[in-house]
Amino acid sequence: MNLAAITFLYPAMLAAVLVLPIVWLIIRSAPHSPKQIVFPAARLLRGLRTNRRDMQRAPLWQTILRCLILIMLILAAARPVLNRNEFSQNDGAVLIIAENSWSSAANWPDYRAGLHEIINQARLDLRSIYLAQTAPEPAGATITRLPDIIGPVSAHQADRFIDRLHPRPWAPDYPQLSNLIADQQHMANSIGSILWLTDDLDYPGKAELANDLDALAPITILSPKRNSRIAIQSLVRNRTGLGITLTHDRGKLARDIILLARNDQGSVLLRHNVTLAATSDHTDTEILLPGDITNSIQSVGVEGMETAATVFQTGARWQQRKVGVIVSSGDSPVLLSDRYFFLDRAISPYADITYAPLGRLLEDKMDILVAAGPISGLGSQYAALERWVQDGGMLVRFAGDATTEIERDFLPVTLRLGNRDFGGSMSWEKPKHLLNFPDSSPFYGIQIPEEITINRQLLAEPDPDIVAKTWARLTDGTPLITSAPRNTGRVVLFHVTPWADWSNLPMSGLFVEIWQRLLPLASPSDRPEAELQTSLPPQSVLDGFGRAHQPDATILPLRAPLPVPNPRHPPGIYGENGQAVALNLGPFLDNLDSHIRWPGTTALRKITDYDQIDLAALCLLAALMLLVLDGAALIFVHHVSIRRSRRHNALTTILMAVMVGGTSAIMILAAMTGTASAVEIQAAALQPRLAYLKTDVAAIDRLSKSGLAGLTEILRRRSAADLAPADAIDPESDDLSFYPLIYWPLVDGQQPFSAYAQAQINRYLDSGGMILIDSRDQEAEPARLRRLLAGLEIPILDRAPGDHILFRSFYLLDHPYGRFASPLWLDARPDQRLDGVASVLFGGNDWASAWMLDEGRNSENRTDDISPRQREMAWRFGVNLVMYALTGSYKGDQVHLPAILERLAR
Known part of the structure; x- marks a missing residue:
């Protein structure tokens, strides 16, 4: 044991050691008890000489034993503490700010240890505690706010609160915390020190809060020993596997981490080593994987770092669909590459695309079929195509060239004869633009570039349900993309061609984004009709450690565009089947290498592994044991003279039993820490x-x-x-x-x-x-x-x-x-x-x-x-x-x- 680690809370009590010499002299000069002699017959007194009783000193061992008892009592009064943590030496209450946002999860054991160290010091100093959190929580029906500051409470009450504290999978709200502290004027007048458990990551409002607190009371920052921040920022598929982008803090040296890919059952499919460079805060890595294994990945995480930022879930859009483009058997590869160039560029990065006749595509069990103009080979495959759509397939159709009319079967709406021409030599109308996608459309939330123009379109009849079937419309209100369910399948119609003669839509990035939203809808559905959900209910959400659990009533459905994770929309999976969307925390985190500049008077400390131990109870226990030993020794020494009297002997036995039993009971009660029966x-x-x-x-x-x-x-x-x-x-x-x-x-x-x-x-x-x-x-x-x-x-x-x-x-x-x-x-x-x-x-x-x-x-x-x-x-x-x-x-x-x-x- 390192004696330098022992601190006395009341060192003045050690002055009582000066009375030890006086006690020594008193004990040494005290006589033994008189010897008891039964009065004999008178004849026995004959010839005896008178003896004078001399003063006798107490035995040396007894003197040393009783001085040790006194020393133990003096030490207990001085309150010795092992591994004393002097977080604050000012009088007044203690304000503890506990970091419980996403960044605290990786070092949560350190934070918990630091909180308990602070509470133990407050318990020894008999100081009250205020507790504040940094992560907001749901409040009411739709709003979020920071929990109220708890206090003033005792150390015991603070311990119970710490046991219920957990990290949250979203960002902290320092401006709101600053306002909350400013509203607690009675707390500002009573606190003598501020202890803030956090790292040095800079966040909006954090430096301002530190400056405000510095004017209130001295601040001590307690940070974890390991200060490593990592987040998976993006996860994309490519033709050879997947690509991962990590954002992290810069270290003094390069460090290695292990990425784990898991399936829907939580089993590990892949372990991949990645080296994080010390000179950069972003790391990109490519992983070569077969398509079927890539399809099975449901989440990717970092081994040994359990946080919501190091878990990236994929959702339904991750799985690669099989898309078949219906062509005639005599079409040449050159013709196909020229005709479907823009369509291939939009689909091929996200799906496995095949060009083949209708019969072969149906045999290969495609997820999506695409047809431009009339469907080649429909006559012999009509029943098979109808059955395929009814069983959950998605048929996507485009307009053909100006000289062909597409058949009226397998259409979501009724088409008028002929085409509508804008901006031609025989038309007075100018090319049209697109309106924003309606909230009932799966494309809702996608930004529409102003340069998208439509020169020609297929015009739909104004049926009563035309509005419900319209996913995209022009500025004059006419439909551009329509869709209708068929049992568990769906038929989608683009009222333009897939090449650039009727519009510049196929040439734009908007066409790619539309297909990214369209491909996941091909997942089989167990609903009676393949209706769309624009408000996606939560299916599973992540806690601060990145572990999935079922959502509660405070979590609201999700709508596009994806929001920043918050208490109402934590990271997780929202929606069902093909519409399941993964909301991840990593894409919203950047610049994890930014460091806050604390006020000049701020004390910076690391959380240690050594907890404070109050040695006063051990000193009292030692004094009690020495006192019992002293009593037992006295009883043993005088047992010979006392045993002559049965009454005295019985009384001695009773006293010994009471002393031993009472001492044992005291020791047992002191050792018990709860009410449960041992x-x-x-x-x-x-x-x-x-x-x-x-x-x-x-x-x-x-x-x-x-x-x-x-x-x-x-x-x-x-x-x-x-x-x-x-x-x-x-x-x-x-x-x-x-x-x-x-x-x-x-x-x-x-x-x-x-x-x-x-x-x-x-x-x-x-x-x-x-x-x-x-x-x-x-x-x-x-x-x-x-x-x-x-x-x-x-x-x-x-x-x-x-x-x-x-x-x-x-x-x-x-x-x-x-x-x-x-x-x-x-x-x-x-x-x-x-x-x-x-x-x-x-x-x-x-x-x-x-x-x-x-x-x-x-x-x-x-x-x-x-x-x-x-x-x-x-x-x-x-x-x-x-x-x-x-x-x-x-x-x-x-x-x-x-x-x-x-x-x-x-």
Whole structure:
């Protein structure tokens, strides 16, 4: 131990050491207690001489022992502290500004450690605390604002707040924080120091806030030891794979990172090493990949840096579609290259384009078919084309040349005969321009260049639904691009040709942007009609660490153009099927190498790994132990004289028992840090057992207890899992970390959990725990679960496939059998850090009723609607569930696959 790291909060108390010599003399000069002699008979006094009792000094060991006790008490009064962190020496309250925007996630353990160090110092100094955050949060129906400044609070209350603090996946709002602090005049008059946990990244309003705070009180900046900022700014496809652009801060030396590409199940498809140059804040890299693997990529991240900025999601627009251009069998390659030059340039970077007759394209199962003018070969392939469109295909048509008329089949609107000509020698009208795309169009939000002109167009009949079918129109209101659904497919018509004779649209960048929006719409849809959604609801969003979870009610649908990520639109996936759009944080981050200039009086410090330790309690404990030792020694020394009296002996025994027992009780109470029973915690830790969440509904709790008791007994009879009796737990007060599986029955009118209980459950799931949520009423829709469990970090759920490991972990099953037969929902993307094991399972099969044994089914819990066969299958599913919770993905080993297939074949 480095004694230089010990600091005394009250050093004046050490002056009491000066009285030690006086105490030494007093103890040494004190006589022993008189020797007790039973008065003998008078005859025994004959011949005895008178003895004078002399003063005797106390033994040396006793003197040293009692001086040590006094020294320990003096040291405790001086309040020694190990690793004292002198963040501030001014009187008054402490204002803590906790950075919790996107940039804090990479160093969040350091920030948490720094916050606890500050709170420990405030606890030792008996100072009150104010807490402020930098990231805004949703407020009301549509607005966002910074959370109110908390305080003044004690150190204990501040600790509870820190445990609930998490980084947010959006930018900080320093101007609003400055206004919020300015409005707290009572706080400004009471604070004596400001401690700001942040890095040196410059953000709008950050320097101004620092200057304002510098005039208020001394500022100390606590920054993490590792100050590395990285964001994935763009991810694009090319003909050979993909290209990635990273933005980052400049370092003193080049550094290497690893990019991880994952699929929709969270499995790693690719690991790619990238070297970040020290002389630049941008790094571009190319990765060679086959098209099918590139199509499977759902996200790209940076290994070891879990932030929303280092995760780039792809969305539906990422997947490359197969586009077939319908041509005649006799068309030459030269003719095709000249005729479809602009079309090929617009589509080929983003899709796999093929030129072939209609029959061959239908056989190759294209996603999109493109036809210019009349559809070649339609007569023999009419039924096949109709079936292809009805099953989800997209047919895109263009006008032909001026001498041909396109057939009236496979059109979204009714066309008039002939063409409409602008600016010709026989026309008085000038070429037309485009209006802004309507909000019902998939092209909404694209900027239209002024130089786009239309000289000729196919004119549509003014049908009653022509407005709903129009995606783009000219300045006179006539349609330019129309579309109509056909079952799950769609037909789209460009009222101009794909070459530059009717307009300059195919030559422009607008034509490329239109195709970028058009290609993703070719994804199959499970809706009755392929209607478009211009308001895209959130499907999954990212937290500050870049982990996907289901959105809550505070997140609003997304509309084009894409906004900067904010509390109402965090990074994530919005929309469904082909319209799914990925909103990423990285494209909105730039200049990560900018450094803020702090005021000259600002103190800059790094967050250390050494926490403050109050040694006063250890000194008191040492003094108590020495005092007990001193008493025991006195009792031992005088035991011979005292034992002659039974009464004295009994009294001594009682006093020793009281002293030892009281000392033990004091030591045990001092060692306890919570209200949980040590015996119960030890039992739960030494022997595995199941648990169920108490609902405060007596009948449901008895049902859960009986069901888990039956499942525990079945496990003991049929497997090597010898579990202890199940426990009833409450996340408000109990530790959940000892239970491999928790059964959670939902009840009507369930009260929401407190913030502490939510943090307990979220921590349990994040550390590898598993919860089976049972609605008990066959209603097993994840949307209902989101409503009931708002505030919990429930992952994205999907229906469990029939070949999931859960269904073959012990028995070979194909369904989550219970009292009912509804499906089971579980993690769609299990955390690979937890070996890919699902943490949340949700269903409505009333498993507790089906798991009870005959001796556990009383009149109240009786469920006579379960057949013996159904109960047997429910027991088997319960055994599989517990084995899955205990062994994880063990049965996913391909070694067992041949045996499983052989048994299934029988």
